[in-house]
Amino acid sequence: MKTFTIAVIAGDGVGTEVIPQAKRVLEQSAKKYDITFAFEDFNWGAEHYFRWGKMMPAGAIDLLQPCDAILLGAVGHPEIADHITLNGLLLPIRRAFDQYANVRPAYLYPGVDSPLARPKGGDIDFVVVRENTEGEYAQVGGFVYQQQPEEIATQTSVFTRRGIERIVRFAFELAVTRNKKKRVTSVTKSNAQGYSMVLWDRVFEDVAGQYPQVETESLLVDAAAMNFIRRPESFDVVVGSNLFADILSDISAILIGSMGLAASANLDPLRRFPSMFEPVHGSAPDIAGQGIVNPLATILSGGMMLDHLGMGDAARDVESAVAAVLAEGKVRTPDLGGHSSTEEVTDAVLEKLG
Numbered sequence: 001m002k003t004f005t006i007a008v009i010a011g012d013g014v015g016t017e018v019i020p021q022a023k024r025v026l027e028q029s030a031k032k033y034d035i036t037f038a039f040e041d042f043n044w045g046a047e048h049y050f051r052w053g054k055m056m057p058a059g060a061i062d063l064l065q066p067c068d069a070i071l072l073g074a075v076g077h078p079e080i081a082d083h084i085t086l087n088g089l090l091l092p093i094r095r096a097f098d099q100y101a102n103v104r105p106a107y108l109y110p111g112v113d114s115p116l117a118r119p120k121g122g123d124i125d126f127v128v129v130r131e132n133t134e135g136e137y138a139q140v141g142g143f144v145y146q147q148q149p150e151e152i153a154t155q156t157s158v159f160t161r162r163g164i165e166r167i168v169r170f171a172f173e174l175a176v177t178r179n180k181k182k183r184v185t186s187v188t189k190s191n192a193q194g195y196s197m198v199l200w201d202r203v204f205e206d207v208a209g210q211y212p213q214v215e216t217e218s219l220l221v222d223a224a225a226m227n228f229i230r231r232p233e234s235f236d237v238v239v240g241s242n243l244f245a246d247i248l249s250d251i252s253a254i255l256i257g258s259m260g261l262a263a264s265a266n267l268d269p270l271r272r273f274p275s276m277f278e279p280v281h282g283s284a285p286d287i288a289g290q291g292i293v294n295p296l297a298t299i300l301s302g303g304m305m306l307d308h309l310g311m312g313d314a315a316r317d318v319e320s321a322v323a324a325v326l327a328e329g330k331v332r333t334p335d336l337g338g339h340s341s342t343e344e345v346t347d348a349v350l351e352k353l354g
């Protein structure tokens, strides 16, 4: 029987509520597919910061490295500045394990209402592919005259040909394997950012030339934001920089009905290091502790993890169980207009999973 070792970082706020639910679903899948999960829990995050002054310990990366994958809840606490929580945990893991492809599917499940009037279940079906290790998140910069009236801050984006090339290629390969519209949309702002984004456009064109069977489109990020609303059905794979694709994937998450349905994978496509799976949503302190957070984004992220571990049938099974619960529409958390608890939604998924 195959055993997968999964590092689990529940993190902060609702992260501690959704992770146990995803584990329940993974445990049931494991039984069904004759595998086992050895979960290793790491209590890192805000509480660790309050105690030790760090979001995770110095040797954290070494502890995670031998695991087959990482399952993450959420990071963020109202009493700690967001740049500390993010730069102290999530971003160092993405960079250390060269998880350069952040994959964020946007699928409107039948039975779920989009805030847009037109699209019905299945009409929205695209994936945002976010460059995940460089770009605007490079953490190059500094302060001058700190806390003085003449204070200056610089924040430099770093775009490398290698970094752009590999994420754009990943997007094209995904369009080919998805086998839907076979269309890749590249998002930049090269009218205003005449170096980094011009390089991105050039690399995109080079790679596109190697995939003549895939239709391409290049949009400025403002036009992309508009077209996500105006014609979401037209997208298949959308590739963008770390910041742009982060913002766009919040739009796509709400287009499919709720942030609570948006799953994601931080992949090292070369499989040298563990990849990390997490809901797109954060720690949501406004609803934390009430038992009403939607667990489905994390459960679906667990499904993406199963797929990455080579358990494609188990992954599809989890997705089908979630789809069945949503189609029935009886058991839903408040973000989807229901009155059910986090646990009741998971119970419903487990029942469908059988």
Ligand code: GGG
Pocket (backbone or CB within 6 Å): 072, 073, 074, 075, 076, 086, 090, 246, 278, 279, 280, 281, 282, 283
């Ligand atoms: N589920 C992970 C989480 O807590 N994300 C919150 C967040 O602030 N993410 C920033 C990012 O992905 O760049």
